[in-house]
Amino acid sequence: MDDTPTDAEVACFEAGIKFGSLYHQFAGTPVSPESASSLETAMEAAIENQPHCRDVTVEILTDRLASALEDATAEYTELTGRFLEVEITVEYEGREVLTRMELDDGYPLMSVVSVRDLDE
Template identity: 65%
Template sequence: MPDIPTDAQQACFEAGIKFGSLYHQFAGTPVSPASTGSLETAMAEAIENQPHCESVSVDILDDRVADAIDHEEGYAELTGSLMEVEMRIDYEGTTVRTRMAMADGYPRMRLVAVEA
């Protein structure tokens, strides 16, 4: 008989779903320093609609966006290297806190804490 996931395991799974959705839904979106604020809000509000998602904080780093613009059209494509994200997931009394930030040249999505 298979083991039934614990609430903590299920909460971690839910966090993974939210990160996958956020990253793959918005990667490649055109972004400029003038549009980072509205895109941050849209991303956070879209992910917060999902079950068990209590909060999402998206910080698109204007200086990195400006540095990534390499043509005269004035925008870059959104990638993990241009943003930092934090989420809080609550599942059946277990809270999972997560963070995405660059580490060793790669946008790492990590568990910060699991609190029962």
Template identity: 65%
Template sequence: MPTDSEIACFEAGIKFGTLYHQFTGTPVDHESAPGLERAIEEAIENQPHCVEASVTIHEDRLDEAIDPAIGYTELQGPLMDAEIRVEYEGHGVLTKMELEDGYPRMYVASVEG
């Protein structure tokens, strides 16, 4: 049987799978980025055991990605960083997604309890 900490880590992984695969491809520009950040956070926080989600779409990365001919781009992992905190049976897990060598790396930052 998995431990409660392992279950909490698994739950955090599911949240990141949802964040990444549900929202990748969403049209985004500078005007819509803040609203999209909030929408993603709220959608992830609706899931069981999630106590906090934070998403940052980086303006400088967005500048480089926006196609001037159409005025927007599609949301992609390298454009954003995220943190998700999950609590399960007294165990807290902090997970992060950060750009590392051009790749949006997701990882467990800490496990408590």
């Protein structure tokens, strides 16, 4: 039995690393509707530095942010998954993996959307 990972499996591992990094690096950051845009840009640029990372798209859901702040005494909150939609594309040895984080029944869910062989 050969248990060496395939290129596609390593590509998925790499994509997972990016997601865990992005989430746990930036969760907890003070964020308001006004500062959301600069944080989106910085999160994308930071994670795109990582190896094999081709593209990162971060959307902070400012509508949800504004709703959360409506009844609050503060004018900012902490970034968590319920304010985030993220797509990350990784390319490793000719395999392209598209991954996504979005809300599922109120919980942020990270998943692999597709794994493609770029040579096919």
